Amino acid sequence: MKVITIATDPEHPFLRRLLAPSCEAVGLELVVLTADQKGFRPRDKRACLTDHLTRHVAPDELVVFTDAYDTMFLRGEEYLRSAYAAFSQPVVFSAESNSWPLGSVGLALHRDPPVRPYPYLNSGGFIGPAGDILALCARYPTPPSERFPLLDQLRTHGFDADRLYGPSDQYYWTLVRLLEPDTVGLDNGAVLFENFAPAVTNFCELSRWSSDFRARGRQAPSYRREYARLRTRLQTPSGAAQVHFASSLTKAVVLDLLDEGQLPSWLTEVLPQ
Template sequence: MKVITIATDLEHPFLRRLLVPSCDAVGLNLVVLEANKKGFRPRDKRAFLTDYLTRCAAPDELVMFTDAYDTLFLRGEEYILKAHAGFSQSVIFSAEPNSWPLGTIGLALQKDLPARPYPYLNSGGFIGPAGDILALCAKYPSPPSEQFPLLKQLRTHDFDTDRMYGPSDQYYWTLVHLLESDTVGLDNSAILFENFTPTVANFCELSRWTSDFRAHGKQAASYRREYARLQARLQSPSGAAQVHFASSLTKTVVLDLLDEGRLPSWLVGVLQR
């Protein structure tokens, strides 16, 4: 089994200080694929990943993708293999509390009632046989929005979700999951992946919080609120293999807590094994 990430900055502090050491500590084989920073977009991750899997992985080899700058691992291969085997689908994605980037449109596309506590796909972590991942990417070379009547209707009103959200890898995988639910599952209960992003009613709130932090630094109300929220949230240890701090403000707070020696022992302890 391999863990694969894609990075444009090999010296990014989260990658260097948290993701790489955590994989070393739990014995995971981390493969870092370096991408050129200039012009790189989140959707380009698929091209890098499929190129690597085509060249370097057998079809039945289990591979786990992880974001580079806001994730770390708590458990190793034995746990991951056993947890993955417990799902009925072969490709399992992380899940989160927010419908992003589609927002309320994403809610309208859902066929079933939300599975709590993490109802919606997050593309910052997924696992499956290399052959199955490659087959999905080959079947859907671009976001399959044409297969959703609602999205086609919106396009007639000049609301083109491909144009608005096409650069998002999460947009692509959300649509693929809705079409391929027998193959692609979500880790709604955080067995393999746990997402620590704040729950918001409107995802635009996160952008406003980031702008507030950029303008006012650690004195920003958004920073103080996220600092307090995350400290309280981290009082409860995660049982997952990967944890994901999936917003720019959240991962900033994590790095600050690391520098201040305030990360809880269950989280930082893995780095000291």
């Protein structure tokens, strides 16, 4: 088993101080694929990953993909294999409480009722045999939006999901998962991956919070609100193997809590002292 991530900045503090040391502590082999930062888009992760899997990984080898700048691991290979074996699908993705990036449109694409607490795909963590991941990427070289009548209808009204969200890897995998439910599963119960991003009902909120934080830094109301929310949330330990602090605001709070010595022991016990 390998854990693979893609980084345009190998010295990013989250990668260097949290992801890499946590993988080492729980005995996971972390492979960091470096990419040129100039012009890099989230969808480029797919090309980088498929190239590496094709050239360096056997089709039957189990791989875990993880985001580089906002994740860390709490449990190792034995736990990952055991939890993964409980799923019927060969490829299993992390899940989250928000339908991102499609927002309300994404809700309408899901025909089945949401499975709580994490109903929607998150592409910041997934696991599966290299061959199955490569087969999905080959079957869908681009986001398969043409397979969704709603997206075609919206396109005639000027709402082009491919134009708006095409650079998003999460957009791509969300559509693929909806078309391939027997192949792609979701970790709705957070046994493999747990996402600690804030749940929102208005999908514009996260963008406003990020803009507020960029403009005002740690004096921003959004930062103070997220700091308080996350400290409360982290009082309950995660049972997953990977935890994901998605959103620029959330990961900034985590790094500050680390610097302040305020991260709970269930997170810091896997980090070097």
